[in-house]
Amino acid sequence: MTIITTWTEGGWLSPLLAAALGLGWGFAADRLAARWPAHEDGSTRRIDWRTPLVVILGGLAFAATVARFGGEPRTLLIVGVYVSALVVLFATDLDQRLLPDVITLPLIVLAAIVTFAGASPFIHTNDEVLWAVAAAVVVPLALFLLAIPFGAGAIGQGDLKLLVSVGLLTGALNLFYGLVAGALLAGITVAILVFTRQISMKSYVPYGPFLIVGILWAILALPQT
Numbered sequence: 001m002t003i004i005t006t007w008t009e010g011g012w013l014s015p016l017l018a019a020a021l022g023l024g025w026g027f028a029a030d031r032l033a034a035r036w037p038a039h040e041d042g043s044t045r046r047i048d049w050r051t052p053l054v055v056i057l058g059g060l061a062f063a064a065t066v067a068r069f070g071g072e073p074r075t076l077l078i079v080g081v082y083v084s085a086l087v088v089l090f091a092t093d094l095d096q097r098l099l100p101d102v103i104t105l106p107l108i109v110l111a112a113i114v115t116f117a118g119a120s121p122f123i124h125t126n127d128e129v130l131w132a133v134a135a136a137v138v139v140p141l142a143l144f145l146l147a148i149p150f151g152a153g154a155i156g157q158g159d160l161k162l163l164v165s166v167g168l169l170t171g172a173l174n175l176f177y178g179l180v181a182g183a184l185l186a187g188i189t190v191a192i193l194v195f196t197r198q199i200s201m202k203s204y205v206p207y208g209p210f211l212i213v214g215i216l217w218a219i220l221a222l223p224q225t
Contacts, residue, residue: 013070019063026058026087027051033091037100045095054091057213061087064220075121078114079219082107082169086212089162093208099158108161111136111169122170122224135175136167159208166215174218182207182214 033054034045061083069076085107089099114120115129123132140160147155167175186207193199 013066015063015067015070018066018070019059022058022060022062022087023055024058025062025084026055026091029058029088029091030054030095032088033095037092037096037098039096050091050094053094054087057090057216058087061216061220064216068220069121072121074119078119079121081110082165083216083220086216089158090209090212093158093206093212097156097204097206097208099156099162099208101158101161104158104161104165107165108168111165111167115168120169120171122174122219128171131172132167132170132175135172136164139167139175139179140164156206156208159211162208162211162215170215170219174215174222177222178211178215178218180214181217182211185213186210 030047030051033050039045062080065079065083066076069079085103089103092098092100092103111120115123115132120132123129140163143155143163144160163175163179166178170178186205189210190199190205193203193205194201199205
């Protein structure tokens, strides 16, 4: 019963209900990404292989959010908003290889406000706040500098902006775990696609969707200290 009902003693929101809401949110995110930001040719993508990926991610993410944070309304609201935004970013990057500033920049502001107000469920001490700020600055900057020799597009600016909010909201360790998990998932996926000749070694594969899966895994599945 504790797995099915997690909100409060009243128990009106359960992981199962959250999963259903997440499936709907994932579908809405996919349809949004098919239209926005506007495609250069003005087209709207039809439902394809990306749609079930976003729908499944939305369902799993919403269910895991409620399962972990459902007993704390304020925390559930904060994490729920962040996770909802990540699902939309997952959809836009899959569709258009883009993490829009209109989402990533407000997430930085939200993360900063929440953390400095002492409301982050992942950061509990002043030392952790300092580490979070340091990680939010140093990691994206280091990745940007490392990517310079590989030319423009080696790493997306949207990915870097997303990492800033991840560091500020969830702390240095979660940023590290999410980054590594995303890189491993990307490497495995690309290797499989190349081996099966779905893509070539010269094909561009956006890192954002893998990064987002890694972040969700870090904040929703890993034990938090």
